[in-house]
Amino acid sequence: MNLTLYGYDDHWIAVDCGMMIRQDLPNSPLQVPNLDTPKALGIVPKALFITHGHEDHIGAVAWLWPMWNCPIYATRWRLGCCA
Numbered sequence: 001m002n003l004t005l006y007g008y009d010d011h012w013i014a015v016d017c018g019m020m021i022r023q024d025l026p027n028s029p030l031q032v033p034n035l036d037t038p039k040a041l042g043i044v045p046k047a048l049f050i051t052h053g054h055e056d057h058i059g060a061v062a063w064l065w066p067m068w069n070c071p072i073y074a075t076r077w078r079l080g081c082c083a
Helices: 036-040 061-068 076-080
Strands: 004-008 011-015
Touching: none
Parallel strands: none
Antiparallel strands: 004 011
């Protein structure tokens, strides 16, 4: 799964927001990024940039974006490449 936070002072952006399905974890196969540390540090991205449309880059958006409520940026091709 992919999630990278870049920041300077109080200005943060997130790049990708992916999930991973782990078949070796039968009780918890769906893995999304843990935001406990960024939340504890008061990090809230001002924007989310999507590099491409694979699940490991966009799969966790539905879970994590509501906490951020920030604009999402991607090209049309990136949003539609896996449709």
